[in-house]
Amino acid sequence: EMSRFGRSGPPPIRDTYSLLVLNITFRTTADDLFPLFDKYGEVVDIYIPRDRSRTGDSRGFAFVRYKYEDEAQKAVDRLDGRLVDGREMMVQFAKYGPNAERIQKGRIMETVPKPRGRSRSRSPRRGYRDDHRGRDSRRRSRSRSGDRYGRDRYRERDHHRRSRSRSTSPDDYKRRGRDRSPSRSRSRSYSPDDDRKGGRDSLSPARRSTSRSPRKTPPPREGSPAKRNDDRSPAKRNDDRSPVRRNDDRSPVRRNDDRSPVRRNDDRSPDSRSPST
DNA sequence: GTTGAGCGTT
Numbered sequence: 001e002m003s004r005f006g007r008s009g010p011p012p013i014r015d016t017y018s019l020l021v022l023n024i025t026f027r028t029t030a031d032d033l034f035p036l037f038d039k040y041g042e043v044v045d046i047y048i049p050r051d052r053s054r055t056g057d058s059r060g061f062a063f064v065r066y067k068y069e070d071e072a073q074k075a076v077d078r079l080d081g082r083l084v085d086g087r088e089m090m091v092q093f094a095k096y097g098p099n100a101e102r103i104q105k106g107r108i109m110e111t112v113p114k115p116r117g118r119s120r121s122r123s124p125r126r127g128y129r130d131d132h133r134g135r136d137s138r139r140r141s142r143s144r145s146g147d148r149y150g151r152d153r154y155r156e157r158d159h160h161r162r163s164r165s166r167s168t169s170p171d172d173y174k175r176r177g178r179d180r181s182p183s184r185s186r187s188r189s190y191s192p193d194d195d196r197k198g199g200r201d202s203l204s205p206a207r208r209s210t211s212r213s214p215r216k217t218p219p220p221r222e223g224s225p226a227k228r229n230d231d232r233s234p235a236k237r238n239d240d241r242s243p244v245r246r247n248d249d250r251s252p253v254r255r256n257d258d259r260s261p262v263r264r265n266d267d268r269s270p271d272s273r274s275p276s277t
Numbered sequence: 278g279t280t281g282a283g284c285g286t287t
Binding site for chain 2: 018020022023025026047048049051059060061062063087094095096097098099100103
């Protein structure tokens, strides 16, 4: 309802893989993460826990749930350490499930170690996942109504400070007078190839960390050297099971720095239109 | 107006 965008509650995670995204700005929303993660796989859900004890915006981390492990893994390799909103986010597989369950590689393991040795018979539904891919092609499911994370829903970027009435209602969106032309520059915002060829844009890590403590100076975690995934080989390896993946089209990434101190009149100034009284 | 290690749902 808040970060699910059209969903009320945790989506059915049959065999999805959750990624934990850390070190993101408190203003980074699923909208910003979606285009990034969606490029590397099929994102089924993105959840950003928010701190209701404080501002209530976000806790600084998010959970991106993928449909397949391969894509999730790739996303980790690619997006891990990527600069987002001026911060280097850390992408890794989640360790615990929504229900505090043990998770292995993002996938929720069966908490029941099947103590009943006699019922050890492997269930036929064990390979139900591959079964789906076998005939469903899994790719055609993207252009269906299942696109919960279509740009249609992902266009709210100004909810950074919408205190009251955080109505996530679709009506609220259009009501906000979002004149954002959908046919805006379709220029390829992000490209998977950019990750390898563009080198690391982490040249300037969060060195300008605003977290400069007056007393104690925490060790700047400017990316662990061990995390350097020199995966960008000269040879373009199509790890994607999909022969073609031009999903760049669905990357309405808005590089607009909303962080700018300059605020634009969205619609919050309905009364400041005519000072003449 | 802030905060920065971490594992989650209405």
